[in-house]
Amino acid sequence: MSEAVEPEIDVDALKEQGVDLKVAEKVAPERDSPVKVGEPLVQVENLTMKFGGLTALDKVTFDINRGEILGLIGPNGAGKTTCFNAMTGVYKPTSGTVKLEGKALNGLPQHKITRRGLARTFQNIRLFGEMTALENVVVGLDARHRTSVGGALLRLPTHVREEKSAIERGMALLEFVGIADHAQFLSRHLPYGYQRRLEIARALATDPKVLCLDEPAAGFNPAEKEELMALIRTIRDDGYTVLLIEHDMRLVMGVTDRIVVLEFGKKIADAVPKEIRENPKVISAYLGEPEDELA
Amino acid sequence: MSTTEGPTLIPDSAAAQAMADREAKGRRRRGWFPGLGDKWNALPRHIQWLWLMVVVVIAYLLPILNPPFITTEPGNNWQIALAQMSVYALVAVGLNVVVGYAGLLDLGYVAFFAVGSYTAAMFTSPDSPYLHIPYLWTLPLAMAITMFFGVLLGVPTLRLRGDYLAIVTLGFGEIVRILATIIPAMKGQVGFQNVGHPPGTDANGDPIFLNSNGTPWYWLTLTVIIIVLLLAGNLERSRVGRAWIAIREDEDAAEIMGVPTFKYKVWAFAIGASVGGLSGALFAGQVGFVNNQKFDIATSILFLAAVVLGGTGNKVGAILGGSLVAYIPLRFTSIAEFKYLIFGVALVLIMIFRSAGLLPARQRLLAYGRLAYNKLKEPPMSRRVQVTTDGGKEAGDE
Ligand SMILES: Nc1ncnc2c1ncn2[C@@H]1O[C@H](COP(=O)(O)OP(=O)(O)OP(=O)(O)O)[C@@H](O)[C@H]1O
Ligand SMILES: [Mg+2]
Numbered sequence: 128m129s130e131a132v133e134p135e136i137d138v139d140a141l142k143e144q145g146v147d148l149k150v151a152e153k154v155a156p157e158r159d160s161p162v163k164v165g166e167p168l169v170q171v172e173n174l175t176m177k178f179g180g181l182t183a184l185d186k187v188t189f190d191i192n193r194g195e196i197l198g199l200i201g202p203n204g205a206g207k208t209t210c211f212n213a214m215t216g217v218y219k220p221t222s223g224t225v226k227l228e229g230k231a232l233n234g235l236p237q238h239k240i241t242r243r244g245l246a247r248t249f250q251n252i253r254l255f256g257e258m259t260a261l262e263n264v265v266v267g268l269d270a271r272h273r274t275s276v277g278g279a280l281l282r283l284p285t286h287v288r289e290e291k292s293a294i295e296r297g298m299a300l301l302e303f304v305g306i307a308d309h310a311q312f313l314s315r316h317l318p319y320g321y322q323r324r325l326e327i328a329r330a331l332a333t334d335p336k337v338l339c340l341d342e343p344a345a346g347f348n349p350a351e352k353e354e355l356m357a358l359i360r361t362i363r364d365d366g367y368t369v370l371l372i373e374h375d376m377r378l379v380m381g382v383t384d385r386i387v388v389l390e391f392g393k394k395i396a397d398a399v400p401k402e403i404r405e406n407p408k409v410i411s412a413y414l415g416e417p418e419d420e421l422a
Numbered sequence: 423m424s425t426t427e428g429p430t431l432i433p434d435s436a437a438a439q440a441m442a443d444r445e446a447k448g449r450r451r452r453g454w455f456p457g458l459g460d461k462w463n464a465l466p467r468h469i470q471w472l473w474l475m476v477v478v479v480i481a482y483l484l485p486i487l488n489p490p491f492i493t494t495e496p497g498n499n500w501q502i503a504l505a506q507m508s509v510y511a512l513v514a515v516g517l518n519v520v521v522g523y524a525g526l527l528d529l530g531y532v533a534f535f536a537v538g539s540y541t542a543a544m545f546t547s548p549d550s551p552y553l554h555i556p557y558l559w560t561l562p563l564a565m566a567i568t569m570f571f572g573v574l575l576g577v578p579t580l581r582l583r584g585d586y587l588a589i590v591t592l593g594f595g596e597i598v599r600i601l602a603t604i605i606p607a608m609k610g611q612v613g614f615q616n617v618g619h620p621p622g623t624d625a626n627g628d629p630i631f632l633n634s635n636g637t638p639w640y641w642l643t644l645t646v647i648i649i650v651l652l653l654a655g656n657l658e659r660s661r662v663g664r665a666w667i668a669i670r671e672d673e674d675a676a677e678i679m680g681v682p683t684f685k686y687k688v689w690a691f692a693i694g695a696s697v698g699g700l701s702g703a704l705f706a707g708q709v710g711f712v713n714n715q716k717f718d719i720a721t722s723i724l725f726l727a728a729v730v731l732g733g734t735g736n737k738v739g740a741i742l743g744g745s746l747v748a749y750i751p752l753r754f755t756s757i758a759e760f761k762y763l764i765f766g767v768a769l770v771l772i773m774i775f776r777s778a779g780l781l782p783a784r785q786r787l788l789a790y791g792r793l794a795y796n797k798l799k800e801p802p803m804s805r806r807v808q809v810t811t812d813g814g815k816e817a818g819d820e
Contacts (some may be wrong), residue, residue, distance in 0.1 A: 217674070217680060237677045237678050238682045253672050254672075256671055256672075257784065258664075258671065258787060259787075260793075262664060262787045262788060265663070265664060266664050266676070266681065267667065267680065269664060269680065269681065270681070274660065276689055279656060279661065279663075280653055280661045281656070286789075287789070290660065290789035293788075294790055297794070308793060310794065313784075318440070333679060333680050
């Protein structure tokens with residue numbers, strides 16, 4: 128599944144963190160997609176989102192290829208989060224379509240979009256505070272479970288099997304993001320960085336084809352950011368496709384395969400990191416930002 | 423998540439310490455019996471079962487023991503008081519599914535109680551011209567009918583949130599009461615006498631289930647409560663319970679994580695309603711008389727008070743709350759008139775002190791969670807944080 132990628136991750140450092148590199152096999156043993164690696168898995172076409180007079184997204188078109196890490200960047204208020212929301216069904220787009228594996232997602236309820244394989248995290252962490260870390264992850268795993276209310280009520284065999292495997296897989300995911308030793312703590316009591324990681328674990332639990340991360344490293348120090356980027360690479364190498372919003376340009380350049388740049392709701396660039404760095408439109412869009420962010 | 427209680431930006435040990443403090447503080451503040459839930463959860467499974475057996479045996483013996491000081495006599499017959507308390511406890515268990523688990527504020531729960539009561543009355547009372555069936559059959563029937571009404575009310579309203587839902591359910595509660603008044607077949611204030619009861623006669627040939635004898639009714643309701651509790655526990659430790667709590671915590675995030683929120687809200691409504699209907703049918707049987715006077719909004723609020731008092735979200739707390747709400751006016755007859763005032767003040771106090779009620783134990787949401795947590799080699803807090811406060815130590819065990 129990871130044939131198209133040259134793993135340039137620091138495997139030793141990850142192992143030191145206690146990261147299990149084979150999470151995909153444990154979490155989603157029979158993941159399969161009709162889309163080949165490198166071909167468009169998600170197609171965003173002319174996506175437009177208007178809030179009254181404000182056009183937050185203006186005919187945005189881009190593809191996410193299977194197996195890549197696509198960066199989505201842009202100055203504050205450019206419409207990145209809005210793009211996530213329009214894709215995942217939180218907002219109903221004013222016009223335009225989003226296709227996953229060639230099938231349109233428009234009009235589907237959010238939970239169905241998630242089950243189709245589009246999972247996300249939130250810019251402002253939104254965990255289930257009164258649940259433990261493990262329970263949070265298991266809610267994500269439930270997206271793939273088949274137990275009915277009756278089955279749960281009477282503890283039918285499917286339910287028992289799913290509950291047991293959910294705990295195994297949930298713990299594997301927590302281990303993967305490096306917070307397994309905090310599994311039994313209420314998520315609202317977890318340290319900030321752990322909450323961010325838990326959000327990723329919970330999104331991964333829904334067994335997505337595409338994982339959309341909205342500023343997962345916000346508020347991290349450089350060392351933590353580095354760790355997180357290594358984690359994101361591992362996720363990709365495990366066969367997931369990643370859409371990443373991130374402000375730290377240096378970081379985005381380092382981790383992504385391709386970058387889409389938004390400004391005032393319009394796409395102004397779509398290229399590999401090296402070209403983005405030299406793109407005059409992008410430079411001017413970021414002109415207000417400190418120099419070193421572009422370096 | 424509130425910003426004041428939010429996570430810290432400080433890394434590692436400092437953050438871990440802060441987390442331990444939060445964890446400990448959270449536990450200290452909540453509830454009137456702090457730590458009880460944690461201590462209980464820390465017990466091994468078989469010890470828990472042993473304790474439960476003791477509690478259940480005592481519960482069954484209560485009408486015979488008639489314990490001094492606790493008893494409601496001479497003011498009120500103790501056995502009948504127990505029967506009423508058990509009905510209220512069952513109501514609270516049902517409402518707890520809606521309010522405590524799914525976080526849906528239902529101010530018209532009494533409507534389901536009423537539907538259940540009328541089902542039992544109209545299918546068994548000689549005053550009713552309709553089909554008559556044995557009383558015990560009305561229990562599942564009442565559940566089915568109220569469940570239907572739960573879905574009927576839930577489907578159009580559960581797309582509403584918060585205050586709107588509260589108002590609509592409030593209206594529904596009134597509608598049922600008013601229908602009982604204006605529909606001739608429901609006989610308004612005249613009502614239905616001699617509602618049926620379960621079969622069986624004692625040695626003298628008298629029926630066991632008499633309206634004047636609370637003991638068999640209490641035992642019947644207690645048995646029903648135990649069954650409902652076991653089933654509710656099964657739901658709680660499954661994707662259903664997790665979906666409900668997720669909806670309560672953050673409905674949008676739940677939906678995005680693949681929880682069909684609307685479906686599970688309707689399920690919460692339907693299940694809550696059916697338990698309400700069941701308790702209504704038991705109530706009608708025990709009292710033996712049903713008319714339109716007992717199902718007002720104030721009763722709805724009293725039910726809600728029972729849940730909040732007991733500890734929102736905790737089914738054992740709900741039982742305690744339900745029993746207390748019925749018990750206090752019966753035990754202290756001189757203040758019975760002021761029961762709304764008393765429970766109102768109690769609610770306000772709970773809100774002010776942000777207490778989580780009498781029994782604030784958190785629900786366990788994983789069927790085999792104990793297994794998973796036991797597998798953790800050592801609790802991280804005791805390893806990372808040099809424990810200095812008793813609070814920190816508390817966070818370490820579990
Ligand atoms: N629900 C909404 N109603 C009205 N306007 C909105 C809504 N959501 C977003 N907007 C507006 O859309 C624009 C894009 O916002 P968005 O949150 O997508 O920016 P962003 O690129 O994620 O920025 P940041 O980097 O700060 O997160 C902003 O001007 C914002 O005010
Ligand atoms: Mg944003």
